[in-house]
Amino acid sequence: MIIHANVFSYVIALAAALILSLVLRLPLLPERPMRQSWTISAVFPTAILAIGFYAMVYELGYQGYIVALITGIITALFAKFILEKVVPLPESDNPEEESHE
Amino acid sequence: MNEILGIILAAVISWVNFVLIDTWMGLPEAPGVKGADVIGRSIKERGGDLAGGFFQGNIVCSPDASAGTLLAAVGCYAIGTPEGGLIAAVLVYFGNRLCADPGYAGTTGALTITVIIFLTSYIGFKPEYFIMGMVLAIVTIQGLYHPGASRLLGKIAEKMGRHTKLT
Numbered sequence: 001m002i003i004h005a006n007v008f009s010y011v012i013a014l015a016a017a018l019i020l021s022l023v024l025r026l027p028l029l030p031e032r033p034m035r036q037s038w039t040i041s042a043v044f045p046t047a048i049l050a051i052g053f054y055a056m057v058y059e060l061g062y063q064g065y066i067v068a069l070i071t072g073i074i075t076a077l078f079a080k081f082i083l084e085k086v087v088p089l090p091e092s093d094n095p096e097e098e099s100h101e
Numbered sequence: 102m103n104e105i106l107g108i109i110l111a112a113v114i115s116w117v118n119f120v121l122i123d124t125w126m127g128l129p130e131a132p133g134v135k136g137a138d139v140i141g142r143s144i145k146e147r148g149g150d151l152a153g154g155f156f157q158g159n160i161v162c163s164p165d166a167s168a169g170t171l172l173a174a175v176g177c178y179a180i181g182t183p184e185g186g187l188i189a190a191v192l193v194y195f196g197n198r199l200c201a202d203p204g205y206a207g208t209t210g211a212l213t214i215t216v217i218i219f220l221t222s223y224i225g226f227k228p229e230y231f232i233m234g235m236v237l238a239i240v241t242i243q244g245l246y247h248p249g250a251s252r253l254l255g256k257i258a259e260k261m262g263r264h265t266k267l268t
Binding site (some may be wrong): 033034035036037039044045048049051052053055056058061086087090095 | 125126127172180183184185186187190193194198199201203204205206208212216
């Protein structure tokens, strides 16, 4: 069976994002019931974002294992420190913000 | 593969993909935003099912598996498989979060249809079949007869244990 080298790049991006986000103490999975959870975890959305971001840089012409590794690392840092600020919780789901009203 | 047959089969696959994922992710259980609540209750008043109405309201108000399926098909057509579908999944996630939705349904729908497009490409399906198929699939839910579609969605929700507890 032939596996395209690009598949390994996606695996590297995904693994790097998963491992670094766990090191950064993001939970592995959101709490149950997951479908109602807003928690940012290692699997969702960090791993999904990692392969999506790698697809973006791949299409922009930057390819290879090192690029995949860097994409995974940046995605984990983005998920940990920036994502909540870019797309915050809606006010009704955020008890802290509600208490200020 | 014959184009018309391909579009019809793609419509069926897309319909099953987004309805099952959206139901599994709890769209019929409760309205995510006020607009979905209004749509659900309006459909119920016209003889529909409340859970099915919430489903229809939710897919209007935020990009769920229906939008994920359509955008991933568009991405695969415009950029390539699987890159287009993976990029679509990221964009759908951000769209979800901006629409007061945690983003599980939309992202899952985009990823599953990307896998389906990749696998069905071996038997002659093209991404454009899934774009057209998804448009047809969403017309059957949102464009023909709301009360009838909501009753069908309500029955599916009941079978999957996702019927609403609200009245």
